[in-house]
Amino acid sequence: MLDKQAAANSDAYFTTLFEQKIKSGTLCIGVLGLGYVGLPLAQAFCRAGIKVVGFDVSGDKVDFLAGRKSYIKHISDESIATMVDSGLFTATTGMDQLSEPDAILICVPTPLDEHRGPDMSYVVSSTEMIGTRLRKGQLIVLESTTYPGTTNELMLPTLEKLSGLQAGREFALAYSPEREDPGNPKFETSTIPKVLGADSTDELDAAYAIYSQIVPQVVKVSDLRTAEAVKLTENIFRAVNIALVNELKVVFSAMGIDVWEVIDAAATKPFGFMPFYPGPGLGGHCIPVDPFYLSWKAREYGLTTRFIELSGEINANMPGLVITRLTEELSLRVGKAMRGARILLVGLAYKKNVDDMRESPSLELLELLETRGAHVDFYDPYIPQVPQTRDHPEYAGRKSIEWSDDILGSYDAALIATDHDNVDYRRLLDLLPLVVDTRNACGHLAAQYRDTLVKT
Ligand SMILES: NC(=O)c1ccc[n+]([C@@H]2O[C@H](COP(=O)([O-])OP(=O)(O)OC[C@H]3O[C@@H](n4cnc5c(N)ncnc54)[C@H](O)[C@@H]3O)[C@@H](O)[C@H]2O)c1
Structure with a gap:
């Protein structure tokens, strides 16, 4: 699959764009959903010297962060203060700013609904909020745990429809599951290898470029659905x-x-x-x-x-x-x-x-x-x-x-x-x-x- 798509997209538009931004120190990451997963992820990018805009629908959480305070026990107030004082981090409920970051990493909840089926409402609303503001060259990565097919079948059509842009050509799409283990002092976001999948080599390499700024090992897999399946396999195993x-x-x-x-x-x-x-x-x-x-x-x-x-x-x-x-x-x-x-x-x-x-x-x-x-x-x-x-x-x-x-x-x-x-x-x-x-x-x-x- 990769090779075929790579041929169709051989100009490596996204890879070149993201590598240039990293090189010039102008990369800006958006993290949508600042919970147990999104907040440490935002911290990992700030620690790597990368600018981050954090987005959340919760005004309380945004206020906490602006006040240099944490709302998660194992994340200290000092570490939030360091992040805010560095000038690299801001948090907002203002979704109009979604067009600012070069890449948006989505870390919203994926619970079960009352029939024990997937409750995709948070992923859908995030996708819609991004879709209406999407601009050419942006990379969208879903990190929430979900079933194989979500990124391709649920997100891609909505993003294309609302933005009028074409996936893989005008905006990039990837999936990278979170492996956060809250409270485990042995591992933190920046020390856990990250799995990454996309449906073209260019999208995959562009996402690889940004994640390799914060983790020691990025494991590439052949497409979005494989990456989605990896996360479910890990948790089903447990x-x-x-x-x-x-x-x-x-x-x-x-x-x-x-x-x-x-x-x-x-x-x-x-x-x-x-x-x-x-x-x-x-x-x-x-x-x-x-x-x-x-x-x-x-x-x-x-x-x-x-x-x-x-x-x-x-x-x-x-x-x-x-x-x-x-x-x-x-x-x-x-x-x-x-x-x-x-x-x-x-x-x-x-x-x-x-x-x-x-x-x-x-x-x-x-x-x-x-x-x-x-x-x-x-x-x-x-x-x-x-x-x-x-x-x-x-x-x-x-x-x-x-x-x-x-x-x-x-x-x-x-x-x-x-x-x-x-x-x-x-x-x-x-x-x-x-x-x-x-x-x-x-x-x-x-x-x-x-x-x-x-x-x-
Ligand atoms: N907590 C973990 O240990 C863990 C580990 C691995 C993977 N995951 C997965 O990561 C995802 C996020 O989990 P979490 O534990 O961080 O959840 P969380 O509830 O702690 O955080 C989610 C955040 O998203 C915000 N949010 C909800 N809808 C939003 C929207 N439309 N736009 C912006 N923000 C929105 C919420 O206010 C909340 O702050 C889930 O899919 C989960 O399965 C969690």
Whole structure:
């Protein structure tokens, strides 16, 4: 595909244009959507000395940035201040400025709709906002996770129609999935290789020129759809493997075998095994969502995605299994029924050390416990108050408890749903009669607290 298109576009118009802009230091990048993905991406370009205009529909976020403040826990205020003070970064809600940057990188949400199909509304509205302002020579890159065909089938026709310009000739189009792992100190945007696809060599090389300013390795693939498929493959791989260890956990637990010990020992094999860990259910913006983008698209080809459906089913059953175990252990070890019991849920975030609770299983655990008549409070050092969520608006505004001996001692059991590093698990085990741990957060204390601790 590349060679054929390259021949049709052999003047390398975009590549030459972008290489010149980089060389002359005049390159300007637009980042549309300044969330968990877009903000670190904007930072990476600024750190490379490249001018960035950040666009977001949220006036609050733009105000935060103008005030040199961060709204994401693992991105510091100082790093935002550095970016703003460098004079290289501005943020705006003014979409008319979209015609200014040479390249626009789109980092908007791609959630599921109420039928568990792709909700493309954010990508569509971004495409429309860009399309009406698109000018010759601009490069548009979609970074949001999506099904194969989105850039070509959904974005390209709209951009061409609204701008009157031709893709691949007058404006360039590429897809480069984001691999951000928020809260992971080992990796940041600028140290993770980036996959890149476009439907012509010229568009691919132009996008390559800009991304190689910020990442050590840009992996070119043959077209847009391949690049879109790469991202889904990565996340389906995770979802399926997490479902596998969740299933193993249930089986091994019935046999009295500690699944975490099994996984850690298996992980000493230097080839052919990669550790994944069980939990109380899938969370986060990506893993519970992205696989279903492929399931949806596969139906267009008359195909079903059985691995994805099965993993979804196993992972979706986890919160219920956790609550059943907690109910049993509460009765056995504390002599209490769930109805009327005081339960402390430890951790609302979907994973450790972040303040993000999108798709977190914790609110489902909370709901299951309350439905069974328990009195439930929560503690999360990163989430002082439950934000507004789509699935559980009724919990918005609930506050984390204060971490004190008196308060902790008033609960019949704690359920650890997130293994934040900055929680004193020993104190929890000392003060409560039962701690049910779904993350192996207390694994190192297991021998000392046999009567109190249950890993599940
Ligand atoms: N968060 C992650 O760890 C992660 C990792 C890899 C990939 N992704 C993917 O990256 C994409 C973005 O995810 P995120 O976590 O950054 O989302 P986010 O919700 O944190 O940020 C999205 C931002 O886009 C803004 N926005 C929405 N519509 C807009 C529009 N039309 N124009 C301008 N701004 C708009 C929102 O106000 C928000 O600030 C998604 O497709 C996601 O699947 C996320």
